[in-house]
Amino acid sequence: MRDVSITILVPNSLKDLLRGNNQATCAGKTIKECISDLDSKFPGFSNNILNEKGEVNKSFMIFLDGQNILALNALDTSVKDGDEVSIIPFAAGG
């Protein structure tokens, strides 16, 4: 069975999250699982993206196929093979 592969994309100003890369792949059934998988590849990723309550850090906006995940099911939003998830600084959305 083919592994599920989700692409995470970040702008240059957030490349530090992915150790200097603009994109990475991860696996998971939800955004939350993807973040956990990315944390295993880029230690500290989860602590940057999430706050102490385990919610999306207010410094970021996360989008699935262009839609803010907070308008979907937040971190429990389902993802499927081939999906693209984008992360931008929160203030850029203003």
Next chain:
Amino acid sequence: MIIDRPDSHFIFVFHPLVMIGRKYTLYEGKELTNGEILQYWGKWIVLGDKTWLDELAKKLDPYVEDEIIPCIKYDRKPPENLGLKEAVMMVYCDKRKGDEIWEILHQHGVNIKAWVSERETMEMWLPGGPLLEQWITSMNLSEEEARINREDAKARLGYIFEHPDEIFLPWEQ
């Protein structure tokens, strides 16, 4: 038409007729109401350095002239007072045309897909909203100046929420 005035923080791309009074907040030729703006209007967010955004603006200008993209604005330099290290371009449109415009952006090298509705943006700039409060803090405003700015934001943006049937009137930025 690219409007680049050095005294402005933003660089704009408008259809030439907008410069003589025509609105850009249209959907299929019809002016949008405040309610429709809140329901349908928004922007694709593009981040990058100014050189790249300048080049992108030139590539997208023909789509604005052809009235496919209503308007574009982008930072002359990163708004560091808002904690940003890259300049931001906002490609505005009605979300009913969003997919078509996304394909244009993607063809011209935009990979990060981020749609922010105008409703969401306005809520961030209302009193107590995260962006207005961050901006007030970053500008070191006095209590009185902060109060005036909050009242102005409430009046300007609150009017849009409270008068959904009126035609939307954009303001100069």
